[in-house]
Amino acid sequence: MSARKFTIAAAIVASALSSTALAQDLVIRGERVYTMAGAAIENGVVVIEDGKIVAVGPEASTEVPEGYEQLSARVVTPGLVDAHTVVGLTGYSNQPDEQDFLETSSPIQPELRAIDAYNPDERLVDWVRGFGVTTLHTGHGTGTLISGQTMVVKTVGLTVDDAMVERRAMVAGNLGPGALGNGGKAPGTRPKQIAMLREALLKAQAAPEKKDEKPKRDLQAEVTRDVLAKKLPLMITANRAQDIMGALRLKQEFDLDLVIDGAAEAYLLLDELRDAGVSVILHPTMTRQFGDYANASFTTAAALREAGIPFALQSGYEAYVPKTRVVLWEAGFAVGHGLAFEDALRTVTIDAARIIGVGDRVGSLEPGKDGDIAMFDGDPFEYTTRVTGVVIDGVVVSREAN
Template sequence: MRKTAMLLAAASAVVLGSPAHAQDVAIRGETVHTMAGPAITDGVVVIDDGKIVAVGPAASTPIPAGVTVLTAKVVTPGLVDARSVVGLAGYMNQPHDQDQLDESAPVQPQLRAIDAYNPNEVLVAWLRGFGVTTIHTGHGPGALVSGQTLVAKTVGTTAEQAVIVPQAMVAANLGPAALAEGGKAPGTRAKQMAMLRQALISAKAEEKPPVKKGETKAGPDKPPSLEVQTMRDVLARKLPLMITANHAQDIMSALRLGQEFGIDLVLDGAAEAYLLTDQIKAAGVKVILHPPMTRQYGEYENASFTTGAVLKAAGIPFAYQSGFEGYVPKTRVVLFEAAVAAANGLAWNDALASITIDAAKVIGMDSRVGSLEVGKDGDVALFDGDPFEFASHAVGVVIDGKPVSTAAQ
C-alpha cells in the first residue's frame, strides 16, 4: 500500500476551495470502463450541467466546442466506498476527531452521522485522490447499535454541500466487538439479540397514553422518542438495518432477526460468509464485504482473500469497503482492496464492479452513480494505467462535472 506519508501531499494536490459546481467537460480515454457494458476503446464521456449526456467511441461521439477536455489511458466511473467511517473518524486518531462511536449507551440508533460528519477531514481528500467520489460513511463498530450512516460525495466544505443521503442505514453490530465488560449489557450474544429485539418491538408498539378514569378515550399521542422513531423507520423499511457480523453464528443471528421482523437487512463485514452462501442467498440480503487485506485475527481470524469470488459465484450481491481501521491513517482504500480480490479469484471486471456499480447498488445509489451512463452524475476517475496495478496513479477526478483533481497522486 502506498505510504502513509503521502496523505498530506495527496490532499494538497487537490484543487477544491469551493463546493463542486456543474460545468461542461469531456473525458477521453484510451480505454473507458463504463460498467454498463463492454469497455470502449478510445472512448469519450461528455458531461453537461453535472450530468453525463453522452458516452461512446470517439469516432461517433462528438465533443462539443469550448468544453474542458481531459485525457487518460484508463477511465472508470468514480469509485464508490460502500462502508467507511471517514469524516467521523479523522486521521489524527485523537479524541477530538473520533466521532464514529459514542460509548455512553449500547443502543443509540438516533445518532445521525450528518451531525458528526466533517467534509474537510483530510482523509476525505485523500480518498478522493485515489478516485473515490462517493462514500457511505457513518457510525462504526463497538456498540450494539452505534448510530446512522450517510452517503456523501467527496467534495464540499459543509456537510450540507457534501451529503446526498443524510440518513442511509442504521448501523448495528453483533459478536465480540459489541459486547460490554464489567457486568454491563450486553454481556453475551443472547443479550445482544434480546436487546435488538426489544428495540424493534418497542418501536412497533403504539405509544398512546392510558385512558384515565372517567374518560372515554385516550388523550393525544405521545411523540415518539428519537430512538423509537428511528427503529420505526427500520420496521417500515425506510432505513435498512446494517448489521456487522463476522462469525458464522453471528451472521445467522442477523439473518434470523431480519426474517423475524421483515426488515431490509444488509450484512457488513461477513468474514465467514463463504460458509453460509446458501443461507445468505436464500435470505436475499446484500453484503458489504470486509476489506480483503484486513488483519486476520479476532473476529477476522477466518477471513479469506477469496470470499468475494465465492459470493460472486453464488450470485450474492456484494461490494467491497474500506471499513473501520483502528490504526492510522484510519482508513483503507477500496481501490487496493479490490485489486487484491482481483488477484485472488475474482474476475477483473467483477473486482472493478465491486467498487463501482455493484457498490452503488448495495447502498441504493445506482440510479445516480457507479457507472458511466447518460443521465447519471458526472463522476469519473482517470488513471495513467491499469487501476489495479500498484504503479498506476489516479491522474484526475471529476465530481458532478467539475474536475476536482488533475494531479498524479
C-alpha cells in the same frame, strides 16, 4: 499504488462551494473506458454538461461539442464508491477529539446522526479522493449494539450539506465480540445482544396505548420504526457464522431490509445468504485476521460472486493511522485471489452504489448520472498505476501535476 501530488487549486474551490455551482462542460477521453453499464469502450469519450453525463461512447461515433475542456487518460472509470467507511467521522491523526464514529455511553443509540459528526474538511476525505474515491457511505461504526446512522456523501464540499447525497442511508448495528459490554454492562453475551435488539424492535412496533393523545417524541423509537417500515435498511456487522445467522433470524422475524457488513465467514453460509436475499458489504480483503476475523478468507469475494450474492467491498475502519483502508487496493487484492477484473471494479462502483441506495446517481457512466470520473495511467489495480485525475459533479477536483 501510492498517493501522488495533485494540483489542489480546483479542489480548494470545489470545497468552498457546492460542486454543482461550478460544474464544467467537459470531454474526457480514455484509451479504455469502463462504463459499468456494458462492455468496456476502446478509445471512448464521456461528455459532461452542468455536472451530469450527457453522452458516453466510442470517440469515432460520439459527438464532441466544441469549446469544452478536454482531459484524457489511459483508463477511465466511474468515480469509485466506498460501500462502508467511517472517514469524515474519524480523523487521520488518531486524536480523541476527532473520533466521532462511536459513542459508548449506551449500547443502543439509533438516533445518533452521521450528519452531526461528519467533517468534510477532514484530511482523510482528501486522501481517499486522491485514489479516485468520489462517494462515501460513512457513519457510525462498530463497537456497540446499535451505534447510529450512516449517510452517503461526495468527497468534496465545505459543509456537510455541500457533500450530501443521502442524509440517512442505513442504521448501523453490530453482533459478536466487538459489541459486548465491558465491566458487567449489557450486553455481555450473544443471547443478550439478540434479546436487546428484539426488545428495541418490539418496543417500536407497539402502538401508543392512548391513540387520542399525541405521544411524546422518542427519537430511538422513531428511527427504529423506520427500520421496521423498510424506510431504512439495518446494516449489521457480523463476521462469525453464528453472528451472521443471528442477523438472518432477526430479518426473518421482523421482515427487515437487512445488509450484512463484514461477513468474514460468509463463505460458510452462501446458501443461507442467497436464500435470505440480503446484500453483503464485505470486510476489507487485507484486514488483520484475528478475533472474529480469524477465519476470514482472501477468496470470499470470488465465492460470493460465484454464488450470485450481491456484494461490495469497503475500506472499513482501521484502528491505527491513517484510520482507513483504500477500496481501490482492496479490489485489486481481490483480483489477485480469484475475482475477475470487471467484477472487482463493480464492487467499488455500480454494485456498491446500488447496495447503499444511490445507484440511480453514481457508480456507472451513463447519460443522466452525476459526472463523477476517476482517471488512471494504467490498470487501476496495478500497484504502480497512478490516479491522474478526479472529476466530481462535473468539476475537476484534482489532476496530475505537470
